[in-house]
Amino acid sequence: MxxxxxxxxxxxxxxxxxxxxxxxxxxxxxxxxxxxxxxxxxxxxxxxxxxxxxxxxxxxxxxxxxxxxxxxxxxxxxxxxxxxxxxxxxxxxxxxxxxxxxxxxxxxxxxxxxxxxxxxxxxxxxxxxxxxxxxxxxxxxxxxxxxxxxxxxxxxxxxxxxxxxxxxxxxxxxxxxxIPANISGAWSWTMGRPANKCEMNVTQAFQVPAGTLKVDNAATEIKDLTLKGDKVRFVIERPFEAKLIPMVFEGKAAGQTIIGTIKFQAGGKEFSWEWKAGRNPATEKPIDAEAGRTSSFVLK
Ligand SMILES: C[S@@+](CC[C@H](N)C(=O)[O-])C[C@H]1O[C@@H](n2cnc3c(N)ncnc32)[C@H](O)[C@@H]1O
The missing domain is CATH 3.40.50.150 (Vaccinia Virus protein VP39)
Known part of the structure; x- marks a missing residue:
């Protein structure tokens, strides 16, 4: 104290x-x-x-x-x-x-x-x-x-x-x-039939990501986006039979891909789809916002 x-x-x-x-x-x-x-x-x-x-x-x-x-x-x-x-x-x-x-x-x-x-x-x-x-x-x-x-x-x-x-x-x-994976940048994937085109943009400061998502060009809110090591998780809501249903995305980031599952319940059934997202490598940014900063206390 x-x-x-x-x-x-x-x-x-x-x-x-x-x-x-x-x-x-x-x-x-x-x-x-x-x-x-x-x-x-x-x-x-x-x-x-x-x-x-x-x-x-x-x-x-x-x-x-x-x-x-x-x-x-x-x-x-x-x-x-x-x-x-x-x-x-x-x-x-x-x-x-x-x-x-x-x-x-x-x-x-x-x-x-x-x-x-x-x-x-x-x-x-x-x-x-x-x-x-x-x-x-x-x-x-x-x-x-x-x-x-x-x-x-x-x-x-x-x-x-x-x-x-x-x-x-x-x-x-x-x-x-x-240690967080770097998931910054522009990710895309398709899901469902007929396929919905998803485009997600992530900014990241150290272990804290923030993202925006478009599904077939319509802005869709990303809820509870978290990153722990290489594990990514978030939820979005999609319309189904006049209701909004939550879809839970969970995946593992490795280089330019995230691979995992999309889970949701609809019409009394449970669904688990494969989720494979790819990143445009040119959009990845450093996550160390303070790189190069030095403190005033140096011993030698
Ligand atoms: C505060 S002590 C910590 C020792 C040990 N890690 C512990 O927690 O008991 C810091 C140690 O770092 C070593 N050290 C200082 N500068 C270093 C350097 N540039 N490379 C490697 N070791 C260094 C020192 O010799 C010292 O043993």
């Missing part, structure tokens, strides 16, 4: 103060401050880690998040840290925890790390570093990948979920994002 009342620079000095000088000497983007274990537990919980996951930690410190994911959930994990001392600790800690067959650690700058294999990612960096990293995260992580950050946000990209953990009277925020 106190945390919220303090200006950002006082907060950073309090949290990272003792490690700040060491960080400057080692040319780190973020000083080494390990995440407390109750917060580690919450980060892994909110990300719903399970044994199928490959968990990456960028700036992995002593490896506690990756090792925790392997030990507690049987996941596999990869950690990157630019500081060789940390990587040495990671390897020793993995051996002590008996998980060396499930985890790997690399001495590498997080900005050049290859993490496209991740199904979940943890970070404890700084907002300025998160913002610099954000375009790479959105570009390289697959839709549906869970990203969890300790204490620091992603600017305009608001978290999908968050929680708070109190440790020794200090509150720690935990933020979760699900």
């Amino acid at each position: 106190i945390k919220r009342l303090l200006p950002a620079f006082v907060l950073l000095a309090l949290m990272f103060g003792p490690a700040y000088e060491a960080a400057q000497q080692k040319q780190l983007d973020v000083p080494y401050v390990p995440t407390k274990f109750p917060v580690v537990d919450e980060m892994l919980r909110i990300a719903k880690i399970d044994k199928a996951d490959i968990v990456y930690d960028l700036g992995c410190g002593d490896g506690r998040l990756v090792i925790g994911a392997a030990q507690k959930y049987g996941a596999r994990g990869v950690g990157f840290d630019i500081d060789p001392e940390r990587i040495q600790e990671c390897k020793e800690n993995a051996a002590k925890a008996g998980v060396t067959n499930r985890v790997q650690f690399f001495e590498q700058d997080l900005f050049t790390a290859d993490f496209h294999e991740a199904t979940a990612m943890t970070i404890y960096l700084l907002t300025s570093v998160n913002l610099k990293l954000r375009p790479k995260l959105l570009r390289e992580l697959r839709p549906g990948t869970r990203l969890v950050s300790h204490n620091f946000g992603m600017g305009e990209w608001k978290a999908d979920e968050s929680s708070e953990v109190m440790v020794d009277d200090i509150s720690h925020e935990v933020y979760l994002w699900v």
Whole structure:
């Protein structure tokens, strides 16, 4: 609670103060401050880690998040840290925890790390570093990948979920994002017999899409358009025997297609049609409205 009342620079000095000088000497983007274990537990919980996951930690410190994911959930994990001392600790800690067959650690700058294999990612960096990293995260992580950050946000990209953990009277925020597919642009499909021609235009800011639709050139309201990872869902209403009936569209976005179903009830019967929408690739737009923005707090 106190945390919220303090200006950002006082907060950073309090949290990272003792490690700040060491960080400057080692040319780190973020000083080494390990995440407390109750917060580690919450980060892994909110990300719903399970044994199928490959968990990456960028700036992995002593490896506690990756090792925790392997030990507690049987996941596999990869950690990157630019500081060789940390990587040495990671390897020793993995051996002590008996998980060396499930985890790997690399001495590498997080900005050049290859993490496209991740199904979940943890970070404890700084907002300025998160913002610099954000375009790479959105570009390289697959839709549906869970990203969890300790204490620091992603600017305009608001978290999908968050929680708070109190440790020794200090509150720690935990933020979760699900990497969204990019569904921006002009989509079209046909449905029914005789075929109705549908044209949908989507604009998207991070995980939040907004859309307009024309069915046979008539404007048709899109209700409750949502995107979670690569899963798209919305409802439209269509006339049937002097009534409006809801049609539920659910599909999975992959590249220039969305494939799924259109479900509705009419005349006492349930219908489930195949739905296949295609996008004009030239109409896809970046979803990171703030790309390139940097914060005023930079360590090096
Ligand atoms: C705040 S600590 C977090 C450690 C660990 N993730 C945790 O939560 O316990 C940040 C870590 O990032 C590492 N680091 C700083 N700049 C880095 C960079 N450019 N590339 C990779 N690691 C970096 C530091 O050495 C430090 O271990």
